[in-house]
Amino acid sequence: MEREVVCEQQPQKEAAPQKQESQKERPKRQWWQVREEKQRKEAYATLDRVFHEFSEGHGNMQAYLDTQSRFPFHSARNAILIGEQFPSAQRVGGYKEWASQGIEILEEEKRLPIIILEPGKAYRREDGSVGQNFYAKEVFDIPQTTARDEAQPQVSYDDRLLLKALISNSPVPIRAVEELPVQGRGAVFDQEQNAVLVKKGMDAPDIFRCVSLELANVQLSRNNAGYSRETDGYKAYAVSYMLCQRYGVDTGGYNISRLDSVFQGKDPREDFPAALTDMHNAFKEINGRMARNMGLTRVGKQKR
Template sequence: MNNFDDLFEQQPQPEATEKPEPQKEKPKKQWWQIREEKQRKEAYATLDRVFGAFSEGHGDMKAYLDTQSRFPFHSARNAILIGEQCPNAKRVGGYKEWASQGVEILEEEKRLPIIILEPGKAYRREDGSVGQNFYAKEVFDISQTTARDEAQPQVSYDDRLLLKALISNSPVPIRAVEELPGQGRGAMFDPEQNAILVKKGMDAPDIFRCVSLELANAQLARSNAEYSRETEGYKAYAVSYMLCQRYGVEAGGYNISRLDGVLQGQDPKEEIPAALTDMRDTFKEINGRMARAMGLSRAGRQKEQER
């Protein structure tokens, strides 16, 4: 051994190290997953734009209310999405819903679906609260199907039946009186009597308009103990308008444009969606009572699913 051999023998040997396990590649998304994600993002972008417009004081309340009046079983968000994509939509359904009725989506319309948001699985956040996932769903209006040229039945309601249905199962009693305080008032809620007082001698459309307004106020107050007619009465006004639109009662006297700025300055993420949901839920509740009183089944009224 020469004088240098021991230098090599004394060199520390490198410690054996475990090779890291190769990271598993995430499975590639399928084409339909990519499309659904894109549609969902676009739907949320549309809602952000509409809520933002209301917050800035130039939203289109009439457009929303007109659509919601035709789709009481859809959420406020989905009514907005339907109205933005197909303003004149009358009745929507997915592929399976239309197929179950023997109706096909027109080939040229299959690439032009209306995108709504369908609730998925709930999940629990880190703070313990429960969240809700949503995914995009494609639906199509009847105008996009083979049923578009079929004659749609025109429904008209007897005035007496309509008024009877309106006051059916009212949250408060409704009484006819000779006169009411205040000029031009046809109906009013009297807290002392806990009743809606209706002036005698009015015609049916006037009764429907003024009583539906008071009923909406009573329903909103019943649903929310903090409801204030002074600051939130516009919600009842909107509900009354939607009921008129749904049942063919003349609504030309409603000044809906004044509601375009009523949400100005409110939070577009929380407050504005909540206000529109209050309107929708109250409308749905009163509309549901009316439909049951008139013996209308949900399927007979409108073949659509609640979302």
Template sequence: MNNYDDIFDTAVPDEQSFDKDAWAERKQAERQAVYDLADATAADVCADGAKFQAYLDTQARFDRYSVTNVLLIMAQMPTATQIKDFDGWKAAGASIKRQQKGFSILEPGNEYRREDGTIGTSYNVKKVFDISQTTARVKIQPAVSTDERTLLKALIYHPPVPIQTVDELLGDAGALYDHEQQVIFVRRGMGAEDIFRSVSMELAHAEIAATDGSYIRDDNAFSAYCVSYLLCKKYGVDVGGYDFSTLPYFFREGDTQFQRAVLTEIRDTAANISARMSRALETRSQQPKEQER
């Protein structure tokens, strides 16, 4: 039998052999460029009300994505609605259109041990494409058939504190989270959308207070306001009354770490409330028809 192993000896010249250090340096530079882009976008977003609202709109569309990835999507493909990597679109039966370039987000990699003994997670740059860059047909999602009562019941599903209705509230507020009494008061007689807007904001206060041992209402008012906006955008409640033209001074002038912490608090709080709503709506959809009367 002939031996052909020798044909591989000269297939790749020695000078083209894999350089692990050079590859690691390229990857690190690629990651750093992505982090720099996210930081620059965050600085723009936190300094301008219109850009901040655009960021919230992007976060509402990609509510399961991290703050950093939403900032990256906003910076590179602000009109994106559905993203996958090359293999993801291939598995979905679609291909990337000619001359379309992917954009970068971050995905979790391996865990590692820091010098102080704590465990961290490394992140890798991942190239993705929006559906508009592919041959996939944009599917018009049918409107979710959720009546107002069902949506409101989902909003208050397993709340972090009890909810109690009252005839009136100070300043004609629609709802109010009382931190001392650990209860949310809701004014009777409001319409469905007013209930959703006001109660979602107070649920946000209660949610934040549950994880903040030094909770102060005024300090968290902006975050709760943004959470309410995100929930309204996701569930189709009118947001015409929300105003981000002037961002709070403490947020606008805060350092990068503080601003990122606020953005993360907004994202995580909205995600927690939305997760409960999704469970409630899913449970509702699985109930036998005869029970829906």
């Protein structure tokens, strides 16, 4: 109402200059700001689509897990974005990251960036809670750079080295036993002993798969007070699979497709992202312990 009264009291011819002045004061956005906003909206649209696919029961969990296993330092959301745009990506970096290694982005590839979301400034909402702004970032995989013709190292790990790294600094002891309290399994977490019990006589890959599953359950329960193996055990299954994928342990015995429908009917904006974050955090922590034990650098780990 106040705005209407003011307009009536002033001559119409004076209103135009005020409007022009207001328009002049409004800062004009730069081309890169318009581009970043467009990329950010497209990234969120991609995530919404994938989240809804899982809530409808026809997502592709293996595609996500395979990508996340190669990018443990990237968030679950960014792993999805990388996988959706460049499924075969092995090692991505922005302009500065590649330039610091003496590598350039190919001119024809600059039009085809992989868009991920990077955290910006935090802000406080009206209710007092803290929010997080994100902005779009352009990254590029090796084939999009001048390093595309360089031979990429093929990394393989000794079985004993992998097992040693897996149990190194474990949150609970690992003990070899003749028989397990639960039949049909190669390893089990015993709450009374607060230890992972491993059946003797298995080969190294089987031990890695069994122990990684139990350690994933332990890690998830430590990260989340309400964790239940009965209802959330699929998360540990996924973490174990990612660890095997990352370190070249055969995954033929995993049936990841059964996880595609786990989130059917669940909230695509809450339940699915939260579960992915749980899985990623557990995977990142176990992988971090293994990498430190094996003396891997961050760059070295990114190459796998």
